[in-house]
Amino acid sequence: MNFNDINFDTYFKNYPDAEGFFGKYGGSYIPPELQAAMNEITDAYYSISKSGKFISELRRIRKEFQGRPTPISYLERLSDKMGGNVQLYVKREDLNHTGAHKLNHCMGEALLAKYMGKKKVIAETGAGQHGVALATAAAYFGLECDIYMGAVDIKKQAPNVARMKILGAKVIEVTDGLQTLKEAVDAAFTAYCNEYKDAIYCIGSVVGPHPFPMMVRDFQSVVGIEAREQFLDMTGELPDAVVACVGGGSNAMGIFSGFLNDPVDIYGIEPLGRGEKLGDHAASLKYGSEGIMHGFNSIMLKDENGEPAPVYSVASGLDYPSSGPEHAFLHDLGRVKYDVVDDEDTINAFFELSRLEGIIPAIESSHAVAYGMKLAQKMDKGSVLINLSGRGDKDMDYIIEKYGIR
Numbered sequence: 001m002n003f004n005d006i007n008f009d010t011y012f013k014n015y016p017d018a019e020g021f022f023g024k025y026g027g028s029y030i031p032p033e034l035q036a037a038m039n040e041i042t043d044a045y046y047s048i049s050k051s052g053k054f055i056s057e058l059r060r061i062r063k064e065f066q067g068r069p070t071p072i073s074y075l076e077r078l079s080d081k082m083g084g085n086v087q088l089y090v091k092r093e094d095l096n097h098t099g100a101h102k103l104n105h106c107m108g109e110a111l112l113a114k115y116m117g118k119k120k121v122i123a124e125t126g127a128g129q130h131g132v133a134l135a136t137a138a139a140y141f142g143l144e145c146d147i148y149m150g151a152v153d154i155k156k157q158a159p160n161v162a163r164m165k166i167l168g169a170k171v172i173e174v175t176d177g178l179q180t181l182k183e184a185v186d187a188a189f190t191a192y193c194n195e196y197k198d199a200i201y202c203i204g205s206v207v208g209p210h211p212f213p214m215m216v217r218d219f220q221s222v223v224g225i226e227a228r229e230q231f232l233d234m235t236g237e238l239p240d241a242v243v244a245c246v247g248g249g250s251n252a253m254g255i256f257s258g259f260l261n262d263p264v265d266i267y268g269i270e271p272l273g274r275g276e277k278l279g280d281h282a283a284s285l286k287y288g289s290e291g292i293m294h295g296f297n298s299i300m301l302k303d304e305n306g307e308p309a310p311v312y313s314v315a316s317g318l319d320y321p322s323s324g325p326e327h328a329f330l331h332d333l334g335r336v337k338y339d340v341v342d343d344e345d346t347i348n349a350f351f352e353l354s355r356l357e358g359i360i361p362a363i364e365s366s367h368a369v370a371y372g373m374k375l376a377q378k379m380d381k382g383s384v385l386i387n388l389s390g391r392g393d394k395d396m397d398y399i400i401e402k403y404g405i406r
């Protein structure tokens with residue numbers, strides 16, 4: 001099967017199927033006690049979140065609290081520096097409240113929790129970005145919020161830990177194993193198993209068992225819907241290419257979903273980190289193979305025992321050994337091209353966008369900016385729309401310590 005066999009007019013009706021599969025990817029590979037809880041979320045998602053009442057409340061919140069729609073900015077000076085034949089644009093998800101796209105799905109998940117009559121939201125966090133976005137949503141809706149975080153990450157991410165606590169969330173230290181994200185996921189799942197009558201689990205990307213890859217994509221699709229309309233309005237045409245960085249893949253699915261049925265080249269960018277050796281990057285779609293982790297089937301990086309491999313990226317938000325099942329599906333279909341950018345080009349793009357445009361991007365988003373810059377030099381004409389998933393304020397200390405002011 002390739003993408004000519006797929007009717008993208010009806011794509012969102014057909015994918016995922018009722019069991020949560022995008023082709024062979026996705027599904028739900030979890031213990032039976034957890035499956036009952038997932039079924040409850042799936043049923044609630046279909047019955048509640050498709051209702052006019054839910055949709056209009058979410059739209060009002062997006063406008064009045066989140067600051068949507070976020071604008072598209074034309075990058076005149078960066079386009080000129082890349083030769084001037086190709087026009088670069090960014091979709092400004094960095095201008096969302098809390099500084100990134102993550103609030104798009106956290107507000108949706110927390111609103112669903114409220115409609116379901118739950119008292120608490122539960123999640124894990126690695127670098128703390130998802131924890132902060134979910135703590136923000138919980139404060140807004142008056143829900144309790146338990147965030148599971150590895151002891152090592154708690155030490156590394158002190159400002160985000162403080163933010164979550166100020167927002168009223170409980171940060172629960174996980175001291176098993178390597179004391180990082182994987183152990184935090186396990187601890188959060190266990191807690192959810194025990195508490196699912198009163199709580200809902202809120203995942204941080206288009207990953208995990210069904211219905212999360214679908215639900216998070218649908219909540220993020222506002223990015224693509226806005227971007228398509230705004231770009232047409234600004235230029236009278238569609239962009240020739242759309243680019244986004246891929247960790248779990250939520251910001252990418254958000255913007256891609258607006259353009260899947262258009263004659264637009266779509267690029268998902270994974271972190272090449274320090275190089276091609278296993279352990280030096282987190283480019284799962286490029287170097288990985290089919291496998292199951294965290295309750296879903298996708299393409300992942302494995303060690304010699306078939307377990308999730310250690311990964312590395314300069315951007316902690318891209319540091320994940322798999323990506324969402326829908327990306328694996330679009331990868332195999334060839335509808336989206338997945339490519340990589342290394343740390344060096346990423347940091348260069350970080351400084352270029354800051355200096356030439358007055359926008360300090362998140363290091364995650366800088367991967368997409370770097371690829372957009374490469375495309376601008378390679379294409380002989382046209383336009384490229386880059387999803388700027390977040391702002392770089394969170395990365396200041398790290399950049400100054402590791403790279404200095406360039």
Ligand SMILES: *Cc1c(COP(=O)(O)O)cnc(C)c1O
Nearest residue numbers: 205247248249250251317364390
């Ligand atoms: C978390 C994060 C990402 C990576 O998550 P996706 O699910 O792949 O979008 C990218 N950019 C920013 C700014 C983030 O905070």
